[in-house]
Amino acid sequence: MVNTKKKQKPVSLSHGRPPAVGKPKASLSSKATRNLIQTHHRLHKALADATRQGDEQTASAIKQQIEEKGGLKSYQQASIQGQSGDRGGDTSRILLDWLPKDLPKGRTIRMLEVGALSVNNACSKSDVFDVTRIDLNSQAAGIEQQDFMERPLPDSNSDKFDIISLSLVLNYVPEALGRGEMLRRTCQFLRALPVLGFGESAPDYFPSLFLVLPAPCVMNSRYLDETLLNQIMVTLGYAMVKKKLSTKLIYYLWRYQGKGSEKRHRFRKDEVNPGKTRNNFCVILE
Ligand SMILES: C[S@@+](CC[C@H](N)C(=O)[O-])C[C@H]1O[C@@H](n2cnc3c(N)ncnc32)[C@H](O)[C@@H]1O
Secondary structure, X not given: OOOOXXXXXXXXXXXXXOOOOOOOOOOXXXXXXXXXXXXXXXXXXXXXXXXXXXXXXXXXXHHHHHHHOOHHHHHHHHHHHHOOHHHOOOOHHHXXXXXXXXXXXXXXXXXXXXXXXXXXXXXXHOOOEEEEEEEOOOOOOOOEEOXXXXXXXXXXXXXXXXXXXXEOOHHHXXXXXXXXXXXHHHHHHEXXXXXXXXXXXXXXXXXXXXXXEEHHHHHOEOOOOHHHHHHHHHHHOEEEEEEEXXXXXXXXXXXEOOOOOOOOOOEOOOOOOOOOOOEOOOOOEO
């Protein structure tokens, strides 16, 4: 029998729709949105490489190109459009679907949303979370302009959070080592004590990290797969609670146990999945 099924083309990283909510005024086509996001990521990666190599001339030429293409603001607009209802919707809906239905109302559960583009996503609207939103470039009142990597560390447990949302942010970080540092830093913002008063099943879900990535970062990379991601997260003190794979995105909920593995592992750039059609997404943990 002839196999009529078309061979599936491996998905590129750019296929992963980076996100948001609400529609910008002038609507771009899905393809134009994707191109803009892809170009922004590519230029940022090139800028990081040039900066690392001390090549100031190339770095400043790339910076100019980024600005000519509208910079972070245009990228965010494209992301907002990419996550409008007609193009797949807001990723935080998945988190709400996963969480127990008996969580207390009244915005008592503290959430830190890193890379927030809107104050109106499902979690913000839910009446469950007291959301602190930050972004490198604030697009709205209610979003603090701040780099998570420079956010002052919490002084006390009450300044920490029950959940951190890192939705389509880790893949924005241009370098593998920076990604590992970002994941490591999340632990310092989460309450390590058992959660009380959030309902019977809440301790199974909090404190936690909601992590969303373009699916190809995990499913089609030479340097990362699910086993490796899991090892990195376990080393940091996380355990996977939930996972969902869609055609474009991969969603995880990781509960923070407060203690990483006994032995401190290092994760370098090692090839786990050879192949010409794969991408180079990688997380390094020193
Ligand atoms: C693709 S958007 C994701 C928006 C939103 N989280 C979502 O899922 O729709 C990525 C956002 O992360 C922000 N971002 C990247 N690195 C960041 C950092 N270190 N601190 C704060 N925001 C960051 C960028 O400015 C950008 O607005």
